[in-house]
Amino acid sequence: MTTITLIGTGNMARAIGTLAVAGGNTVEVMGRDRAKAESLARTLGGGTTTGRWGAAPAGDIVITALLYAGVVPVVAEFGDALAGRIIVDISNPFDATFDGLAHDGQTSIAQEAQKVAPAGASVLKAFNTIFRTVLENGRPDVFFAGDDARAKATFAAFVESLGLRPLDTGGLAMAHWLEGMGVVTVGLAGNGIGHGDFALGVDEFKN
Amino acid sequence: MTTITLIGTGNMARAIGTLAVAGGNTVEVMGRDRAKAESLARTLGGGTTTGRWGAAPAGDIVITALLYAGVVPVVAEFGDALAGRIIVDISNPFDATFDGLAHDGQTSIAQEAQKVAPAGASVLKAFNTIFRTVLENGRPDVFFAGDDARAKATFAAFVESLGLRPLDTGGLAMAHWLEGMGVVTVGLAGNGIGHGDFALGVDEFKN
Numbered sequence: 413m414t415t416i417t418l419i420g421t422g423n424m425a426r427a428i429g430t431l432a433v434a435g436g437n438t439v440e441v442m443g444r445d446r447a448k449a450e451s452l453a454r455t456l457g458g459g460t461t462t463g464r465w466g467a468a469p470a471g472d473i474v475i476t477a478l479l480y481a482g483v484v485p486v487v488a489e490f491g492d493a494l495a496g497r498i499i500v501d502i503s504n505p506f507d508a509t510f511d512g513l514a515h516d517g518q519t520s521i522a523q524e525a526q527k528v529a530p531a532g533a534s535v536l537k538a539f540n541t542i543f544r545t546v547l548e549n550g551r552p553d554v555f556f557a558g559d560d561a562r563a564k565a566t567f568a569a570f571v572e573s574l575g576l577r578p579l580d581t582g583g584l585a586m587a588h589w590l591e592g593m594g595v596v597t598v599g600l601a602g603n604g605i606g607h608g609d610f611a612l613g614v615d616e617f618k619n
Numbered sequence: 620m621t622t623i624t625l626i627g628t629g630n631m632a633r634a635i636g637t638l639a640v641a642g643g644n645t646v647e648v649m650g651r652d653r654a655k656a657e658s659l660a661r662t663l664g665g666g667t668t669t670g671r672w673g674a675a676p677a678g679d680i681v682i683t684a685l686l687y688a689g690v691v692p693v694v695a696e697f698g699d700a701l702a703g704r705i706i707v708d709i710s711n712p713f714d715a716t717f718d719g720l721a722h723d724g725q726t727s728i729a730q731e732a733q734k735v736a737p738a739g740a741s742v743l744k745a746f747n748t749i750f751r752t753v754l755e756n757g758r759p760d761v762f763f764a765g766d767d768a769r770a771k772a773t774f775a776a777f778v779e780s781l782g783l784r785p786l787d788t789g790g791l792a793m794a795h796w797l798e799g800m801g802v803v804t805v806g807l808a809g810n811g812i813g814h815g816d817f818a819l820g821v822d823e824f825k826n
Contacts, residue, residue, distance in 0.1 A: 511792050518719055553817060555803065579817060582806035585718050589806075592799035596762065599789035599796075610760060610786060610820040 413437050414570045417463065417471030419486060421448040424502060425477035426455065427547045428539065428574075433458035435573035440470040468493040473500060473570055475539075476525070480505035480514065483521050487535075488528040496532040498563045501525050501587070502539035504594040511599060513591055520587035522557070534560035536567055537587035538578075540594045543607045553577045553613030555593070557586035579613055620644050621777045624670065624678030626693060628655040631709060632684035633662065634754045635746065635781075640665035642780035647677040675700040680707060680777055682746075683732070687712035687721065690728050694742075695735040703739040705770045708732050708794070709746035711801040718806060720798055727794035729764070741767035743774055744794035745785075747801045750814045760784045760820030762800070764793035786820055 413436045418425045421443040429452065432439050439460040443449035446462065453460040463469060466489060474494060476483050480503035487499060501522040505514040515524075522537035529535055538556035539547070546552050554571045556578060558564050564580060571578035581590060593612055600610065620643045625632040628650040636659065639646050646667040650656035653669065660667040670676060673696060681701060683690050687710035694706060708729040712721040722731075729744035736742055745763035746754070753759050761778045763785060765771050771787060778785035788797060800819055807817065 511789055512725055512795075518723075557806075579807060579812055580810045581803050582718055582809060586803060586806050588719075589799035589802045592796035593803060595796045596788050596793060596800060599764075599793050600786060602789060603787045605786055612819055613817040614821055 413573060414473055414566065415440070415471045416473045416475060416570065417442060417469035418452075418475050418477050419443075419469070419490075420477030421445070421452045422477060423544045424539070424547075425475075426452060427544050428475060428477065428502075429456045429460065431547070431574040431576075432570075433460060435575065437570065437573055438470070442469065466490055466493060469497060471497070473498045473567060475500045475502060477502060479503065480521050484524045484528055487525045492530045494533045495530040498567055499525060499529060499533055499535045500538050500567065501535060504540050505591060506595065506598065510595070510602070512595060518585070518588050520591050522587035523584055526584060534558060534563035535584065536563060537584065537590050538567065538571075540590060541597060541612050543597070546607045550608065550611075551576065551614075552611060553579050555579050555581050555590055555613060557581045557584055557590055559584045577613075620780060621680055621773065622647070622678045623680045623682060623777065624649060624676035625682050625684050626650075626676070626697075627684030628652070628659045629684060630751045631746070631754075632682075633659060634751050635682060635684065635709075636663045636667065638754070638781040638783075639777075640667060642782065644777065644780055645677070649676065673697055673700060676704060678704070680705045680774060682707045682709060684709060686710065687728050691731045691735055694732045699737045701740045702737040705774060706732060706736060706740055706742045707745050707774065708742060711747050712798060713802065713805065717802070717809070719802060725792070725795050727791075727798050729794035730791055733791060741765060741770035742791065743770060744791065744797050745774065745778075747797060748804060748819045750804070753814045757815070757818075758783065758821075759818060760786050762786050762788050762797055762820060764788045764791055764797055766791045784820075
């Protein structure tokens with residue numbers, strides 16, 4: 413089992429935290445608003461603790477459960493406190509019309525976060541292809557990407573502890589295309605095709 | 620049922636043509652090499668005909684089953700012969716390292732093909748998220764994108780005649796992200812995760 417830190421106190425933090433506690437992991441919550449972090453920690457139960465915003469996280473895996481615009485600034489703000497950690501970016505940087513990404517070029521929030529992360533910290537992209545409601549109610553596969561094989565192995569074991577299947581899509585450059593899969597998912601939703609009606613990866617499918 | 624024309628005589632033309640004939644559609648094959656087109660037509664059976672390269676296709680739906688670099692030049696070469704047709708681009712424009720696209724910017728082969736297509740021709744992106752072997756052996760969902768609602772409705776009915784489920788991801792700009800899903804699929808394959816072990820869309824999945 414793994415110790416994880418959730419940076420953020422919103423819906424995705426609660427959904428991932430719930431699965432993490434159920435899977436026997438140790439969870440820490442950090443929020444700018446300490447009261448919100450303590451409230452989420454109580455909701456999650458299982459001995460979940462809170463940490464001071466900006467301090468070194470207890471977790472080996474640090475999940476930035478933040479709106480996309482917050483991820484890179486927060487990784488920069490935490491700075492050396494994140495040294496040696498596995499940082500998991502779960503964000504979807506949609507543009508204003510929800511049919512593209514907010515950034516130009518073949519980059520991603522994860523790749524930009526890696527640029528400001530301290531030495532030895534390894535950024536992964538994961539969970540962004542899964543809507544919260546699906547994470548709460550289904551058994552979706554978890555597509556992920558990253559450059560560090562050890563970090564990916566640790567993360568994959570954590571995902572398995574959630575009862576989900578980790579699917580390694582490749583290096584961190586693939587994070588751009590995982591963000592694009594988030595765009596496609598929203599496009600489907602805009603046409604009335606809910607995430608419960610399809611899946612980006614399920615092991616029931618056999619050809 | 621629909622009349623379709625396959626431009627191209629390779630594996631994807633054969634796979635789609637086989638499903639199309641089985642679904643009761645009328646099929647025409649066009650190849651630069653007329654002998655190859657005739658050979659594929661015989662293989663497909665069901666009254667499949669061949670047409671002269673560059674002539675007006677018999678099909679209301681024209682599927683360019685070509686390597687990506689050929690699609691835009693061939694649409695331009697056919698020119699006014701494609702007037703009023705629904706042109707379906709199925710290509711995957713992978714870059715040399717297979718972790719990105721061959722073109723820069725948020726474009727796609729489908730969007731570039733639309734630019735050179737004649738008046739009244741409407742380009743759709745579809746089938747590129749499905750490996751041939753999966754199309755031959757599975758029941759994959761067909762993600763597609765396009766700007767013309769009538770063309771999309773006609774195409775969706777054709778996909779249903781194949782026994783597959785059409786999933787409309789949005790406007791033609793979404794073709795870029797569908798091409799990205801092709802990149803992710805290849806990334807998974809590179810990590811030993813075969814297309815038979817996951818799916819980009821299946822209706823067995825319910826949350």
